[in-house]
Amino acid sequence: MSPSWISRPRDIGDKSDVNVNSSPVSRSCLSRKSKRFWMLLCAGILLLIVAIGLAVGLGVGLTEGSGGGGTSPSPPLPSNNNTNATSGDFWRPTAGSSWQIVLQNPPTDTSLNVSVYDIDLFDNNASTISAFHTQNKRVICYFSAGSYEPNRPDSSQFTKPDFGKGLDGWPGELWLDTNSTNVRSIMSARLSLAASKGCDGVDPDNIDGYDNDSGLDLTESTAVDYLTFLAIEAHGYNMSIGLKNAGAIVNATVDFLQWEVNEQCVQYQECDLFRPFVAAGKPVFHIEYPSDAPAVPLSTKNSLCDAPSAQGFSTVIKEMSLNDWVEEC
Template sequence: MSPSWMSRSRGKTDELDAPLNASEKRSYLSRQSKTFWMLLVAGIFLLIIAIGLGIGLGVGLSGGSSGDDSGGGGGGGGSSTPIPPNNNTNVTAGEYWKPAPGTSWQIVLQTPPTDTSLNVSVYDIDLFDNNASTISTLQAQNRKVICYFSAGSYEPNRPDSSNFTKSDYGKELKGWPGEHWLNTNSTNVRAIMSARLALASSKGCDGVDPDNVDGYDNDSGFSLSPTTAVDFLSFLAIGAHSYNMSIGLKNAGAIVNATVDFLQWEVNEQCVQYEECDLFQPFIEAGKPVFHIEYPDSAPSISSSARNSVCDDDEAHGFSTVLKEMDLNDWMEDC
């Protein structure tokens, strides 16, 4: 019972003008007692309903957000609220590479690749750390080249980092000192990303791998949501496709269904470890690859049982799975 209700009850009694005899007092008190208990029961009933609604709304609002804030691998970020597909026809316009499920691949981000003898069809390499010659050499070997950059975080050592303003970036990514989440709704951030797409095109990249688009699933310091992430990826896709480059989704399981129609692949980290590979199956069902990475603790020395636990995972059926060390050097073992 709230204190304000109790004070109003006392105030009503104080407003009586005439004195009452004993019989009237008993009758009055009886009526007051009945009224009191009726209001008490009604108040408790309403309180129970309010608590039930509050719990239900709380579950609905918090469902599906891990708050992982890892900034690294994993964390598909499933959502209980489906995001509708993007209906912007401009987002798929253009002629660009469309890889098929099961396409073999390698990813090397620590340094430019030094061992290109692997029999794979795709290399995913860093946009800034590789020059046009490295890309053209890989393409001459009948490989497609995906160029990686972080679209959703500020990295202080990139050549264009001075172009960001302090209002563009927010909280630090946990485990990545100096790297901060970006406000992907910022006009300046989007201008910088447009310049990165132009750079990728000038170097001859066949596609781009924009990382950290799942700021909505982390403590970024900004009001980001799955809907704003889909809008940002639509912006990036229109830009990439205008240069005849493909573009994929990185992790971000909550927005798979909303982006699978206009993105050409998924790059996922650790869905077997986090038991969420089912989130990314829509890409396979749409005839698009899931480039999948797991980081076994014992890598590069992997037991057959550890390998089989990854490669035989039912939910990752059809994925292009590779086993890597966390620093994403040249070492790789595939399934």
């Protein structure tokens, strides 16, 4: 049982002020007149306190009502209507498109009956992507757009001012200042590389630094601005581009991005955040990582694949390593 049920021992400050040896006179030394004076004084002080309390309460209410502060959540960002981010002749997948994602290594099994493969930009060459195309499969090329990875071929091009804090759970990986001209120049080169390899679209990861302890001045607005920049660049190469997680900016980006890649929205009960993509006829490429993968019980598979909140999503069950193993829904 919690110790809070035990009565607190009385300390010296809690003891009675009455001295048992005091005489009746010493304990009742106030006259009726002085008693009335003190009673009136106490009443006046009490009324003053009440008046101050009402004034403060009214002031707080006026401040909150006028939008001058308070703790109410910020309103959602408006939809970005930058026409430069939506123009171009690029692939537009439809909601419900089947897919597979393999990032740990180049995929060894390319025969799955799916229409889309999401693979690593750097670890796969143009011939791998061409082979997918001969099977009438589209290819999304993954890269981290918001973090520094030490072992990428272009890692040396980042400079110290580009770096924020480390990513929790990813040793050596650092958040990037996506407002940096140098970072954007490197990402432009990555998009050019993706186009030269024949990628149909790109999957830019880690653009949600605003929602993490990045050590940088990143906000939802800067994330939308960065994605607008990436979309204009990608569409200029006739490539599609999607949103990775980042539920807070779905409504601000759904008009100019072509899909959503989401991880674990069933587990975290947040699938409704990503439904605007499906409502717009665009796919939500959805991944769940059950702890017992790859030996996933049928009951677990059914609960993930048939989750009402993810109906219409393109759901796959994967291991966290994102190797070739997949359980399709």
